[in-house]
Amino acid sequence: MEPADGSSPGPALEEGIASVFSSAPALMETDGFSNRLKEFLDLHSVAAGGGRKVVCITSGGTTVPLEQRCVRYIDNFSSGHRGAAAAEYFIEAGYAVVFLYRIGSVLPYTRSLPDEPLLECLELDDDSNIRVRKSCAEAVKKYHAAVAGNLLIKLPFTTIFEYLQMLQIVAQAMKPLGRYAMLFLAAAVSDFYIPWQSMAEHKIQSASGPLDMRLVQVPKMLSILRTEWSPLAFCISFKLETDSKILLEKADMALRKYKMHMVVANELQTRKEEVIVVTLDEKIPVHRDKSQPDSDVEQPLVELIVDKHSTYINNHR
Ligand code: PAZ
Numbered sequence: 474m475e476p477a478d479g480s481s482p483g484p485a486l487e488e489g490i491a492s493v494f495s496s497a498p499a500l501m502e503t504d505g506f507s508n509r510l511k512e513f514l515d516l517h518s519v520a521a522g523g524g525r526k527v528v529c530i531t532s533g534g535t536t537v538p539l540e541q542r543c544v545r546y547i548d549n550f551s552s553g554h555r556g557a558a559a560a561e562y563f564i565e566a567g568y569a570v571v572f573l574y575r576i577g578s579v580l581p582y583t584r585s586l587p588d589e590p591l592l593e594c595l596e597l598d599d600d601s602n603i604r605v606r607k608s609c610a611e612a613v614k615k616y617h618a619a620v621a622g623n624l625l626i627k628l629p630f631t632t633i634f635e636y637l638q639m640l641q642i643v644a645q646a647m648k649p650l651g652r653y654a655m656l657f658l659a660a661a662v663s664d665f666y667i668p669w670q671s672m673a674e675h676k677i678q679s680a681s682g683p684l685d686m687r688l689v690q691v692p693k694m695l696s697i698l699r700t701e702w703s704p705l706a707f708c709i710s711f712k713l714e715t716d717s718k719i720l721l722e723k724a725d726m727a728l729r730k731y732k733m734h735m736v737v738a739n740e741l742q743t744r745k746e747e748v749i750v751v752t753l754d755e756k757i758p759v760h761r762d763k764s765q766p767d768s769d770v771e772q773p774l775v776e777l778i779v780d781k782h783s784t785y786i787n788n789h790r
Pocket of ligand 1: 551659660711714
């Protein structure tokens with residue numbers, strides 16, 4: 474399904490992609506997300522005098538439904554912490570962020586909040602007026618500043634079908650931004666799925682005995698993203714493994730095959746402590762600052778990426 478050299482998608486891959494898209498249920502455009510996205514991007518385009526760098530961050534795991542009227546699904550691990558933290562640091566660095574996230578995963582500016590934010594961030598004063606607790610105020614202020622400044626738009630997905638269609642729409646909408654666009658693809662995307670037309674319509678019955686299922690491979694969209702959807706965007710994908718012995722080799726393969734500018738390699742157990750940024754020339758380990766109890770690895774990672782993105786833009790001026 475993938476091109477041998479990664480340079481162009483190739484007919485088999487294009488067919489695979491077409492079949493995912495043609496069999497997928499159409500996106501529910503209930504909140505007119507394409508229009509909201511267009512308005513957001515227009516604000517930041519050079520033509521509109523914006524000229525701001527824009528990053529699309531994908532975050533959280535995609536689901537694979539087992540039934541069309543879905544009761545059960547296969548899920549992909551990702552809390553969304555990495556994407557949410559990165560969004561905050563990119564905004565701090567002056568970027569506008571398109572946050573494509575799995576419903577229910579961590580959102581920007583909510584990491585520091587308690588588990589029950591609505592109940593625990595609000596308190597009553599002596600006159601029974603509701604006010605925000607001091608400990609939550611900073612995050613609330615930062616969130617509202619980002620939204621009011623048109624620096625954050627949040628676009629939710631659940632299934633692999635929604636994710637792939639939305640990624641295509643976002644990447645294509647960012648194409649006019651040229652090298653000012655960045656794709657930071659941290660979502661954990663299903664590798665296998667059940668095509669819509671071969672999926673049971675109703676809830677699968679347990680009385681029928683053990684369940685035999687055939688999942689087919691999700692065609693890799695990265696090559697078509699690079700060659701057609703947003704060819705000039707600075708593109709970073711992530712590689713998660715549990716076996717450290719194969720991690721760097723797999724990251725290197727992804728870098729070359731899909732012509733990524735960087736692949737961020739991480740291991741499940743240590744992903745919050747260390748990642749390795751793989752480029753064609755180097756492998757750069759990035760660590761959390763252990764001397765600071767509240768530090769995270771996303772801060773130095775985003776700093777490094779912002780720097781590389783600037784070089785990418787400046788080298789092509
Ligand atoms: O979302 P999170 O903070 O729990 O984890 C982040 C991550 C491990 C999902 C991400 O860094 C990553 O590697 N994403 C790509 C996963 C993959 O190889 O499909």
